[in-house]
Amino acid sequence: MKAIIALQDGTIYEGNSFGAPGTTWGEVVFNTGMTGYQEILTDPSYAGQIVTLTYPLVGNYGTADEFTESDLPKVRGFIVREAFTRGPRFEVRGSDKDEGLGLDIQDSNKDIDLGFYIQGREALDKYLKQNNIIAIEGIDTRSLTRKIRQHGVMKGAISTEYSGGELLKMLKTWPEVETLDLVREVTTKRAYTRTGGIGPEVALLDLGVKKDIVESLARRGCRVTILPADTPAEKILSCDFDSVLLSNGPGDPRKAVYAINTTRKLLGKIPVFGICLGHQILALALGGSTYKLKFGHRGSNHPVKDLKKDRVFMTSQNHGYAVDDKSLEGKARITFINANDGTVEGLEIPELAAFSVQFHPEASPGPNDAAYLFDEFLERIKCVSDKEKLKVKNM
Numbered sequence: 001m002k003a004i005i006a007l008q009d010g011t012i013y014e015g016n017s018f019g020a021p022g023t024t025w026g027e028v029v030f031n032t033g034m035t036g037y038q039e040i041l042t043d044p045s046y047a048g049q050i051v052t053l054t055y056p057l058v059g060n061y062g063t064a065d066e067f068t069e070s071d072l073p074k075v076r077g078f079i080v081r082e083a084f085t086r087g088p089r090f091e092v093r094g095s096d097k098d099e100g101l102g103l104d105i106q107d108s109n110k111d112i113d114l115g116f117y118i119q120g121r122e123a124l125d126k127y128l129k130q131n132n133i134i135a136i137e138g139i140d141t142r143s144l145t146r147k148i149r150q151h152g153v154m155k156g157a158i159s160t161e162y163s164g165g166e167l168l169k170m171l172k173t174w175p176e177v178e179t180l181d182l183v184r185e186v187t188t189k190r191a192y193t194r195t196g197g198i199g200p201e202v203a204l205l206d207l208g209v210k211k212d213i214v215e216s217l218a219r220r221g222c223r224v225t226i227l228p229a230d231t232p233a234e235k236i237l238s239c240d241f242d243s244v245l246l247s248n249g250p251g252d253p254r255k256a257v258y259a260i261n262t263t264r265k266l267l268g269k270i271p272v273f274g275i276c277l278g279h280q281i282l283a284l285a286l287g288g289s290t291y292k293l294k295f296g297h298r299g300s301n302h303p304v305k306d307l308k309k310d311r312v313f314m315t316s317q318n319h320g321y322a323v324d325d326k327s328l329e330g331k332a333r334i335t336f337i338n339a340n341d342g343t344v345e346g347l348e349i350p351e352l353a354a355f356s357v358q359f360h361p362e363a364s365p366g367p368n369d370a371a372y373l374f375d376e377f378l379e380r381i382k383c384v385s386d387k388e389k390l391k392v393k394n395m
């Protein structure tokens with residue numbers, strides 16, 4: 001079945017439908033990661049967005065529960081160069097096969113040389129259909145990405161139903177993504193707890209959290225209580241948590257006014273750690289400002305410079321907004337910057353026991369170079385609670 005993409009600037013691309021048929025619209029963005037398509041599809045930070053992958057072949061290792069970052073795909077649409085439609089396979093050759101890759105594979109794919117189905121995996125096309133995600137393949141994603149890089153992210157639509165002209169007219173009537181409060185769409189409706197051990201009690205303000213942030217804390221023994229995004233500060237402070245984590249999430253950070261107000265009230269009373277949207281919310285709560293980047297940072301290889309250690313490492317990123325460094329003068333110390341464009345990648349306010357990063361230490365997908373930040377978070381909690389104990393002892 002044919003499908004088309006219409007962009008706000010009037011460009012039309014023609015391709016083939018995969019996933020669900022129908023019509024969808026959103027902000028068209030691109031991600032340069034070579035793997036991790038299911039983590040991307042299910043990352044709630046992509047709510048409101050149609051994601052283009054620059055890697056040219058997508059779907060070859062299928063989909064599985066272990067790759068999900070939330071209960072369901074959250075993207076508004078999906079654009080690829082070539083969708084792998086022959087079923088999830090893993091190519092196993094001689095020595096790989098002998099050593100065993102820890103995968104439960106079965107030689108049931110006799111018709112294709114060197115192809116082995118992976119048990120328990122679902123084809124990407126089927127997964128998208130089941131979850132009603134409209135996708136398109138056969139698109140020149142290089143040209144589309146160059147367009148976004150030159151003109152900036154813009155509204156777009158994918159459709160199997162309407163003509164280009166009709167879609168362009170409809171696009172004008174659809175709201176701009178930045179006017180939407182997308183955090184409310186993806187936050188948990190009810191609080192729940194994930195117990196990893198008897199370590200610190202962390203309150204996680206769920207602005208659209210990725211599963212691997214919760215798991216990164218649980219793996220380190222934390223008991224994590226995931227709270228709805230509009231939970232008042234008073235309630236959080238009355239529960240005797242050791243610290244608060246402000247999660248990643250979708251949309252313009254200025255739209256999540258409730259989270260900014262909550263954070264302002266928490267600062268100085270409990271240690272705070274912000275990741276991505278949480279980092280932007282922390283900056284806004286401090287009286288700083290944020291702005292929209294032309295086409296954002298989305299991929300698995302964004303170099304970040306640690307200003308204290310004077311060293312660069314690779315990070316996983318997915319954001320369209322950034323914190324304005326000038327707006328934080330005298331309010332926070334900049335700890336990390338992006339080595340490509342110099343934008344703010346991290347903040348620290350030691351006297352308030354607060355710090356944040358724009359990139360994703362949990363990766364998923366991406367490199368684990370920054371995972372140590374979760375250990376640093378626990379260290380900071382420990383230091384604060386030791387100080388509190390000292391205060392009590394000396395009273």
Ligand SMILES: NC(=O)CC[C@H](N)C(=O)O
Nearest residue numbers: 248249251276277320321
């Ligand atoms: N991953 C995130 O938390 C994204 C934060 C914010 N929605 C942005 O695009 O900048």
